[in-house]
Amino acid sequence: PEGMMQALLPGCTIAKFRCTGPMPGSLQAVNSRIFNEWLPGNSRYEFASGFNVEMYTMGDIHSYDYSSEIWIPIREKKK
Template sequence: MNYKIIERGSFQVVGVKREFSCLNGENLREIPNMWKEVHANGTSDLLVELNNGEINGLVGVCIDKRAMKPEFMDYWIAAEYDGPKPEGLEVLDIPAAKWSVFEVHGAMPDSMQNAWEQIFSEWFPSSHYEHAAGPELEFYPKGDPWSPEYYSEIWIPLK
């Protein structure tokens, strides 16, 4: 797996969020449906317009809620944004962190889901890093996410 380690100060994203169960792979089935809906209803276009941060594209944000609500997570479709809260969207602060940024190559959603599996089944067990508390990010730049040549990233906070 190709990856790099970066450090980044805190930043803010705006977007929409939903809660998903992680039981029986429900999140793996329903998050792609959320993306389809956000593309169809114009929310993704609005987020692209609002995007004014270092991360130039859309961001999927995964927040593990198992400590409070076993087997659940929040998933955001968002954009990095510095400014007042836009109407109809929510704001999430991403804390400063050291990140492992993994390259993901290929069509969505399979390439992203396969990369997640490989990171946790292969990379973490063989690396000297541990997962830090905090949100995980999926970065989706401009382009055709269903193309076999599509490039995206997974950002995981480290300790």
């Protein structure tokens, strides 16, 4: 559509994290946990690239059951 851009992203493995609850708090909370807890504490995977994707569903973004996702590129850590 007009005003939109297309970007090609490199092929990679994606870790998907579900966010449930009102925006933007639910998304911010999950994002913080990914980068402050999950990635630093993960012995197998690391962040693979300089981008992440946020996926938003249709619905009331202020609802306690609103669902969205954060997708981050990951790769196995070198041994």
